[in-house]
Amino acid sequence: MKSDIEIARSIELKKIKQVAENVGIPREEVENYGRYIAKIPTHLIDEEKVKKSNLILVTAITATKAGIGKTTVSIGLALGLNKIGKKAIVALREPSLGPCFGMKGGAAGGGYAQVLPMEKINLHFTGDFHAITSAHNMISALLDNYLYQHQADGFGLKEIIWQRVLDVNDRSLRSIVTGLGPSTNGITEESGFDITPASEIMAILCLAKDIDDLKRRIENIILGFRFDGCPFTVKELGVAGAITVLLKDAINPNLVQTTEGSAAFVHGGPFANIAHGCNSILATKMAMTFGDYVVTEAGFGADLGAEKFYNIKCRKSGLQPKLTVIVATAQGLKMHGGVSLDRIKEPNMEGLQQGFGNLDKHIRNLRSFGQTVLVAFNRFASDTDEEVETIRRHCEEKLGVGFAVNNAFAEGGEGAVELANLVVDTIEKKPSEPLNFSYSENDSVEQKIEKIACNLYGASVVTYSIHSRKIIKLIEKMGIGHYPVCIAKTQYSFSADPKIYGAVNNFEFHIKDIVINNGAEMIVAIAGEILRMPGLPKEPQAMHIDIVDGNIEGLS
């Protein structure tokens, strides 16, 4: 089979204005970024149409290093829905350059279920991530300059909590000391860089209602604490307007097309292991304004992405998914069943069945939100019919959930017709109930963390570092305990230990650190050894990316 980029290149793209017009977006509102990408202004969002549209969340079982294919299934489902005559739009998060040049490669779907032009989407795209990087580091520079320039006035901060960001996997930047050299180089301080998707500004962009809400949230960002314990914010720094100006275009959702020419929105993109992990609320609502069915995804496994999608994104936006589709692969199930990574491509019925526990637990969790759940089986070439039938029986008979094979990777929309029909049928006959959140806003920070960790992850107890306890006290004192909690933890396990696969239970869940995102209006609780700045592997993907005769190679 051809590589992703070969398939992408073989497809003749429609002009993006045509793609827009096909779903009813007026041509004059389309702001081109090249021929095949556009930004669509947020004022087109129509809340009445949003209410009538059918939102479908795609999530997955716990991830393997190779990924489960959630994005491919999301795109495939949209293709399938269009194939059976529905007006469907997919809304995805943007890829990050860091992993694209590191381990993971691109993140724009795969095979015949991609969003295009994939090489632009995977690289600089419309510059949203760059705008966020700029805005974030501009605040850092302005803050450090403020401290430097106001030393003589006696102004200082007891603690700075604002880091810097870059959209690159650079382990060397995790922990740094700045302001070395002569005194004109500023005040010597500890600092560090997170990857851009972990920026609070990314979360703000993804959660903001409009540009005014964006500015209000930027004003509220806490940069550090004064010696009297009071927070020091961007508003006090006096630059919220300037920072908002840097994000003026980035806030508008990006329109691209699928491998079959249908509309797709790709906008915003925190990772669900270190942030809330969903595309922007504005992109979802834009898609729902122009699509009768909107397929969206939430990053990594359902424990991370789906939980935050419901408890943070839906709670904040009022969105109500009609259905949740969970993606499973035979290889992923075998891995959770204890089969070693180098043998998961071989038929192994026992290993497969041993892995059902992971799927079952995710489905139980998704149902706890009141969601109707379907299983989309993402078929790989090495999967046997027997394996597929075994999983189908397990889902339909044992769990009582719908099951369909997705073969969109190999066949495009045609390969997702079974899934699309099942989705439409299920939404008609048995749509989800209104969301039943895992915790109430009034719960304490600890209660929120415990309800997620114990009820969803399966922890028996949550423990806290002394520092975390201190921050939680501060949160209570500041009166912001009503914010939802965003747990940062490994995507490879229900627990905080990336080595424990399957459906682990009764573990201790340790909160190492708590970060206040006062602009994003959430509390980030960091569990285990999760890093907000990834590293590169020994042989990074960058070594395989090249340009040959004007064509990009090695992006997948």
Place this chain on the structure above:
Amino acid sequence: MKSDIEIARSIELKKIKQVAENVGIPREEVENYGRYIAKIPTHLIDEEKVKKSNLILVTAITATKAGIGKTTVSIGLALGLNKIGKKAIVALREPSLGPCFGMKGGAAGGGYAQVLPMEKINLHFTGDFHAITSAHNMISALLDNYLYQHQADGFGLKEIIWQRVLDVNDRSLRSIVTGLGPSTNGITEESGFDITPASEIMAILCLAKDIDDLKRRIENIILGFRFDGCPFTVKELGVAGAITVLLKDAINPNLVQTTEGSAAFVHGGPFANIAHGCNSILATKMAMTFGDYVVTEAGFGADLGAEKFYNIKCRKSGLQPKLTVIVATAQGLKMHGGVSLDRIKEPNMEGLQQGFGNLDKHIRNLRSFGQTVLVAFNRFASDTDEEVETIRRHCEEKLGVGFAVNNAFAEGGEGAVELANLVVDTIEKKPSEPLNFSYSENDSVEQKIEKIACNLYGASVVTYSIHSRKIIKLIEKMGIGHYPVCIAKTQYSFSADPKIYGAVNNFEFHIKDIVINNGAEMIVAIAGEILRMPGLPKEPQAMHIDIVDGNIEGLS
């Protein structure tokens, strides 16, 4: 008078495809970035047309903190040329976000002589600077990762010379230590950030002939030295292809429009005080392909920008300017005449005449290249007729150079008709001779530096730090002594001391450091205390930038 941004907003912009078509760029080659900005592919450059076009360089007397208005005059001259029926295109460097949010404000011209849409050009524009920042820091991450991953194999570097970059004024990042914390955070090293315009990749982009040449140059970038003294390059790191991919779109020149709807290219943008300071060769050649007259600028005073324009950009590209226009202001001349900064707006004939020395010296220098020189007097509202006439007489009678008033700031093209007519007339009657470079490729590095410093700046002696001497020896050993020299020094003086105005002579010129730009194929010699990462002032411009009812305010 209205502010720059009010004027910019009051002008109804043409669609950029229309602007392109007006100068003969085929519509189907125009790649829109929004409605009013486009990238034009490099394959349209026609060397035969380039040869026939008239290239005019605009430079300036030594800068004041407020600037001399070189960009405004460049745009104004293009407006004036179009006004008198010539097909003229202006080619400018891109603004940097750092100074835009710091001291200087925007850099897209002023008054009725601007390139538009100025707020986009001044902010993220088409993302070229972001692409360069990404490419540069991706190399840093890949290099540090290589060192980290290959520790056990015994691989190491004696010295790393590759810094990081950000397009922000951040003094705290000038000197940092990276890789702190646990050993998985990489190797602890000294590092630092320069501003993006100082990136070697910026110089490469501005000097590259095409995408293949760009890749070749990226391969040649020296990152550091092995223990045996041999250089370690991007080619050896194995990622030149991936880095070139990140610059694939950035290499295409950006088309925008002037305040009067004519075509303007804005592309690339190192600062002339820390780099070679010209827009890309590709943008100049693109403008020359479609314009009979092309006005381009070279940053800061003629000692910095023009010298590098001739000795580096023209030498490398074969370009031959027909004429050089030097911009002077009454305020600037008074400052060089010893008038204190707070009094330069008051009439002061003696101070003005005392300042002629600076202008005279620049003109002498420009003539040493074989250039025909004109003086464009950039008129400010406070300048008296008597002052203007005194300067005119000095230029025409004493120096024997043409003189014209530019009033395009207040009047647009109409205010530059006198200048435009003089330019056309001079090019017809007395065009420049072929360029007489200040040094030959075969001169040693010291000879090159001395020929610039002594013959052009007026130094009596050049001294070198021990470190500089060491690098010069290394350059000779490496066989790259034929590269041109790019001197980094303050823009506020002919000397390396920013406090010495006027036409200073007989000073010692000290080279503190030498940086090898093996990809850009030039030797950067750093003189005095010039910093490759600027700082912010106590009240940065960011405090005045805001968005009000969807309109940006405070950009100028």
